[in-house]
Amino acid sequence: MDGKSFSGRTRRRGLLLSGGLALTVAAATLTAASPAQAQYGPYTCASGLVWREAVSGDRVCVSPQWRTKTWEENRLGPSNVQPGGGAYGPDTCKQGFVWRETRPSDHVCVDPRSRADNRLANAHAATGYANPGQLxxxxxxxxxxxxxxxxxxxxxxxxxxxxxxxxxxxxxxxxxxxxxxxxxxxxxxxxxxxxxxxxxxxxxxxxxxxxxxxxxxxxxxxxx
Incomplete structure (x- = not known):
């Protein structure tokens, strides 16, 4: 489900992350949602953004390309797990991969750049919503x-x-x-x-x- 979007003109600034994906953050006044758009509730994303959906209940707002990459990571994650487990238990990643950690329970094995980018997305999560006053x-x-x-x-x-x-x-x-x-x-x-x-x-x-x-x-x- 998309967390998008409120209508109206919104000035925005882009933050270029190391993985090459843009986390776009709102920078000005945001307008009210139409009845159709309000179905996403208080966590409705600003126009052009969608929920990341790395895990159930993940409502950090990111670009559609970022979410697509996240879904692909979820699909490929099991293939990046060390067979038979290892030092970090059954979810131990193969060499060169780390847990994504969009939250502590997120043990999907990804490239280290993805984990860094998602930590930055978490830190800037407040700027992604259409109407912060309704959170x-x-x-x-x-x-x-x-x-x-x-x-x-x-x-x-x-x-x-x-x-x-x-x-x-x-x-x-x-x-x-x-x-x-x-x-x-x-x-x-x-x-x-x-x-x-x-x-x-x-x-x-x-x-x-x-x-x-x-x-x-x-x-x-x-x-x-």
Whole structure:
């Protein structure tokens, strides 16, 4: 099933990966889906992208060529397994191949470049969706601290970045310490915008799963 696509004009930038495939990421305002397109739910991909589908439930958005390559890897994977197993058990790969690891359970044996590319795709997964504000929370949360001077996000082991409607994606947020299981992503005495807000997107880079930690005032110390 394709995770595509929302209509409307979307400015985009391409990230050329070592394996020669392009991971295209959204860079501006995205528009609402038509009823026919909405069938793919909150994880609907931005126009031109589809779900990778390396394993069941894999909704990282990539180019159609990337998904075709992924399906071919799944087909050929068993032929790249070491007969009789080896040091890593029955899924040990033949020499020259490694586990793809789009998530820890993905033991399809592939070229090392494929694993590197897919790890990068996981890290950038937040930028592939048509409407980031509709992504589910999945237990993530973002809020300004008690005195409104620092932005905290949780859980702390995830990576976070902002998406501001009308302005697009901001760079990955920083790490300025932790507090009660949350990560402080702004320095002390950071000023909040009184007119701009953004969604905080959380990415589990081990699986490429993206969550919406909530909408908060834009931290002006991080973003212009």
């Amino acid at each position: 589910p929370a999945n237990g993530t949360h973002a809020s300004w601290t008690q005195y409104g001077s620092r932005l905290a996000v949780s859980p702390a082991h995830l990576t976070f970045q902002g998406y501001e409607p009308g302005r697009g994606y901001h760079s990955q947020m920083g790490n300025y310490g932790s507090s009660y299981g949350s990560r402080l992503v702004t320095p002390q005495n950071c000023r909040q915008s009184s007119s701009r807000s953004m969604y905080v997107l959380a990415v589990d880079v081990t699986t490429g799963t993206v969550s919406n930690a909530g909408r908060v005032a834009v931290p002006l110390c991080l973003y212009p």
